[in-house]
Amino acid sequence: MSRLFRDVDGGSLCPRGSVVCIGAFDGLHLGHRALVRHAVARAQALGLPAVALSFEPLPREFFARGNPPPRLTLPRDRIEGLLGLGLERLGLLRFDAALAAMPAEDFVRRVLAGRLGAREVWIGPEFRFGHRRGGDLALLQAMGVELGFEAGQIAPVHAHGERVSSTRIREALVAGDFAHAAALLGRPYAIGGRVVRGRQLGRTLGFPTANLRFPKTPALSGIYATLVHGVDARPWPSVSSFGTRPTVQGVEPLLEAHLFDFAGDLYGRHLEVEFVTKLRDEEKFPGLPALTAQMHRDAAQARRILADLPQQAMPAHAGNEESAAPAPHPEHHQAAAQR
Numbered sequence: 001m002s003r004l005f006r007d008v009d010g011g012s013l014c015p016r017g018s019v020v021c022i023g024a025f026d027g028l029h030l031g032h033r034a035l036v037r038h039a040v041a042r043a044q045a046l047g048l049p050a051v052a053l054s055f056e057p058l059p060r061e062f063f064a065r066g067n068p069p070p071r072l073t074l075p076r077d078r079i080e081g082l083l084g085l086g087l088e089r090l091g092l093l094r095f096d097a098a099l100a101a102m103p104a105e106d107f108v109r110r111v112l113a114g115r116l117g118a119r120e121v122w123i124g125p126e127f128r129f130g131h132r133r134g135g136d137l138a139l140l141q142a143m144g145v146e147l148g149f150e151a152g153q154i155a156p157v158h159a160h161g162e163r164v165s166s167t168r169i170r171e172a173l174v175a176g177d178f179a180h181a182a183a184l185l186g187r188p189y190a191i192g193g194r195v196v197r198g199r200q201l202g203r204t205l206g207f208p209t210a211n212l213r214f215p216k217t218p219a220l221s222g223i224y225a226t227l228v229h230g231v232d233a234r235p236w237p238s239v240s241s242f243g244t245r246p247t248v249q250g251v252e253p254l255l256e257a258h259l260f261d262f263a264g265d266l267y268g269r270h271l272e273v274e275f276v277t278k279l280r281d282e283e284k285f286p287g288l289p290a291l292t293a294q295m296h297r298d299a300a301q302a303r304r305i306l307a308d309l310p311q312q313a314m315p316a317h318a319g320n321e322e323s324a325a326p327a328p329h330p331e332h333h334q335a336a337a338q339r
Helices: 030-046 059-063 075-083 097-101 104-115 137-147 166-174 178-185 288-307
Strands: 018-022 050-056 089-094 118-123 150-153 190-194 210-213 222-229 236-243 254-259 270-280 335-337
Touching: 018 030, 030 050, 030 118, 050 075, 059 097, 075 089, 089 104, 104 118, 104 137, 118 137, 137 150, 166 178, 178 270, 190 210, 210 270, 222 254, 222 288, 236 270, 236 288, 254 270, 270 288
Parallel strands: 018 050, 018 118, 050 089, 118 150
Antiparallel strands: 190 270, 210 254, 210 335, 222 236, 222 270, 236 254
16 A cells, blocks of 8 residues: 555545644755654554655745746655655645645645544644645644644754754755755755766766756756765765756756766666765856866866765775666656766
């Protein structure tokens, strides 16, 4: 039985009841993790399944389709991260016009009480839901008296003297402050995807790349010193470009990672690119020769930066690749390799 569900309506998923937490969970930062872990702990104490509810697309993306706000994580990473915290079920509800127009009271009755048989509902600070953001903690507590559940709100989570939030993480990423972002996330910021064949332009320029597509508005863009996970037991030093590639008339955001001194085949592999240092902004060059010359300078700078990191020596072997893992869900992000 699948642990993931997408629909508001349907049969009961938790006949014995459940403990539910609700949130956007973009980035799955320390505050999100505290909320989920609290719900899991309460579910274990009551002997009930723990369920998280989120949305795809995120509501703020739905309401700003012409200019969507930056996104920290894509569906696959959010699903895997949430399910890895001990949840028995995850609702990634399809946020469409019908759900946007649903009064908060209907959401409580149809989803929380109807599908999930909620016994407890937990939210983060200032969380709102339902049509015109009409649902809040007070509404949940009032309806809980009628429908047989209790509702609560966890306290804000602070790290290094400031409140943890997705907004502050996005600001840190834009500023290239990856240490700050990592402190709020509880881990280094990374983007993952599956590598597939591309145009191989990078190969002709002497910089073959593993290219990860990012079909949302990214929270950062530019050229970076990076570490690629999933190639070897240790992170692989690399230089990466993340943006729309204006010199070659690119349109969609693409993350292109050039792995230093790598000779293997990465097609079909799922990789994660960890951002270490921003080298410069993305720019449009007058032609490929100028672009190639700058790529050499970027690579040299990234090598120097990564060489100073502790325990990041190049792995002893290259090219000994495992077979590709199964393809992700169609809604998950993919990657294009060797542009």
